[in-house]
Amino acid sequence: xxxxxxxxxxxxxxxxxxxxxxxxxxxxxxxxxxxxxxxxxxxxxxxxxxxxxxxxxxxxxxxxxxxxxxxxxxxxxxxxxxxxxxxxxxxxxxxxxxxxxxxxxxxxxxxxxxxxxxxxxxxxxxxxxxxxxxxxxxxxxxxxxxxxxxxxxxxxxxxxxxxxxxxxxxxxxxxxxxxxxxxxxxxxxxxxxxxxxxxxxxxxxxxxxxxxxxxxxx
Amino acid sequence: xxxxxxxxxxxxxxxxxxxxxxxxxxxxxxxxxxxxxxxxxxxxxxxxxxxxxxxxxxxxxxxxxxxxxxxxxxxxxxxxxxxxxxxxxxxxxxxxxxxxxxxxxxxxxxxxxxxxxxxxxxxxxxxxxxxxxxxxxxxxxxxxxxxxxxxxxxxxxxxxxxxxxxxxxxxxxxxxxxxxxxxxxxxxxxxxxxxxxxxxxxxxxxxxxxxxxxxxxx
Numbered sequence: 420x421x422x423x424x425x426x427x428x429x430x431x432x433x434x435x436x437x438x439x440x441x442x443x444x445x446x447x448x449x450x451x452x453x454x455x456x457x458x459x460x461x462x463x464x465x466x467x468x469x470x471x472x473x474x475x476x477x478x479x480x481x482x483x484x485x486x487x488x489x490x491x492x493x494x495x496x497x498x499x500x501x502x503x504x505x506x507x508x509x510x511x512x513x514x515x516x517x518x519x520x521x522x523x524x525x526x527x528x529x530x531x532x533x534x535x536x537x538x539x540x541x542x543x544x545x546x547x548x549x550x551x552x553x554x555x556x557x558x559x560x561x562x563x564x565x566x567x568x569x570x571x572x573x574x575x576x577x578x579x580x581x582x583x584x585x586x587x588x589x590x591x592x593x594x595x596x597x598x599x600x601x602x603x604x605x606x607x608x609x610x611x612x613x614x615x616x617x618x619x620x621x622x623x624x625x626x627x628x629x630x631x632x633x634x635x636x637x
Numbered sequence: 638x639x640x641x642x643x644x645x646x647x648x649x650x651x652x653x654x655x656x657x658x659x660x661x662x663x664x665x666x667x668x669x670x671x672x673x674x675x676x677x678x679x680x681x682x683x684x685x686x687x688x689x690x691x692x693x694x695x696x697x698x699x700x701x702x703x704x705x706x707x708x709x710x711x712x713x714x715x716x717x718x719x720x721x722x723x724x725x726x727x728x729x730x731x732x733x734x735x736x737x738x739x740x741x742x743x744x745x746x747x748x749x750x751x752x753x754x755x756x757x758x759x760x761x762x763x764x765x766x767x768x769x770x771x772x773x774x775x776x777x778x779x780x781x782x783x784x785x786x787x788x789x790x791x792x793x794x795x796x797x798x799x800x801x802x803x804x805x806x807x808x809x810x811x812x813x814x815x816x817x818x819x820x821x822x823x824x825x826x827x828x829x830x831x832x833x834x835x836x837x838x839x840x841x842x843x844x845x846x847x848x849x850x851x852x853x854x855x
Contacts, residue, residue: 425643457676459780511760542729561779562677
């Protein structure tokens with residue numbers, strides 16, 4: 420079997436597992452958000468800053484994918500949010516079967532909102548459906564304003580793009596308008612929000628956007 | 638054939654192609670440096686800042702891998718350095734055959750120094766030998782000080798780790814000593830240099846390190 424056929428088979432198996440997950444999340448009334456970005460764009464910091472705002476009224480859980488270490492899940496458990504680390508053992512993305520395997524137990528049953536923090540990688544995670552309601556891309560202003568067109572797959576598929584680390588904007592060359600134009604070109608329906616986990620900027624809008632999407636209004 | 642077998646076959650084919658490249662580079666007396674980092678860590682900016690220092694006495698060329706756009710190669714050609722963009726068409730890493738296919742022509746013959754700027758990705762490029770003399774990892778201080786242990790593969794294999802964007806250090810939480818400890822733990826022989834393409838800090842040391850490694854002293 421050729422490499423391309425194997426890849427097609429792997430993705431087809433993933434689609435099946437993702438469809439099963441989607442049925443489960445639908446039955447549970449859980450909104451599922453797949454967070455995708457480069458390493459160090461601030462996925463965990465965003466969740467640390469968002470969770471206290473969200474968990475007042477919602478049951479929130481987090482699955483965190485990484486190649487190695489339990490650090491991100493440890494950071495999130497400190498916030499009293501159920502968080503599980505998925506170690507991929509070298510794989511550069513999460514897949515639906517890995518996610519399904521880490522959802523057992525009461526802690527992750529019937530959540531209102533499940534965040535899946537993907538492995539830090541702008542490319543491969545884009546191709547693997549995890550049964551989520553939406554993909555959210557993060558792009559920190561320190562990464563440069565050329566990224567949407569350089570990594571079009573994720574910015575075309577993400578229904579929300581969060582520009583993170585806005586507190587650092589005065590110190591870097593980053594053309595906000597250019598980035599908004601690129602994202603609009605790749606996905607005219609995408610929301611683009613300017614956020615900072617450090618200052619809290621944009622987080623109310625982000626949390627409101629999540630609440631609007633909940634299958635069961637809270 | 639199983640997924641794991643296909644991967645083994647792909648890597649074995651890559652090893653063969655990399656061995657052919659290595660013989661060619663050896664015969665040409667070319668030092669080859671494979672630059673690997675997250676998207677937006679500053680690989681192209683590093684080359685823009687280094688090239689004018691290096692090309693005074695050396696014949697330097699650059700191959701740049703990206704999923705999409707010719708932007709990086711265009712930036713480098715402005716410096717009068719031969720630069721070719723390798724578009725991977727979705728693939729998240731360069732492989733030795735892609736590199737070989739882009740080396741044709743006089744411009745890339747008998748260089749003293751060839752930089753291969755890999756696709757922005759801390760994971761997959763690590764596994765693909767490109768016939769290089771050394772891998773260089775870049776980690777910008779805005780990405781966070783937990784990265785070496787979270788992405789151990791590249792920091793274990795890189796003989797040089799460049800901490801980039803040091804000009805932003807006053808504005809971020811980044812524990813330099815912790816990062817140095819992690820890198821030392823993964824690769825006790827690695828050099829760790831603190832650099833800034835913006836201020837020029839550390840670039841003399843970086844260029845000196847490259848010159849020391851040239852197969853033919855210049």
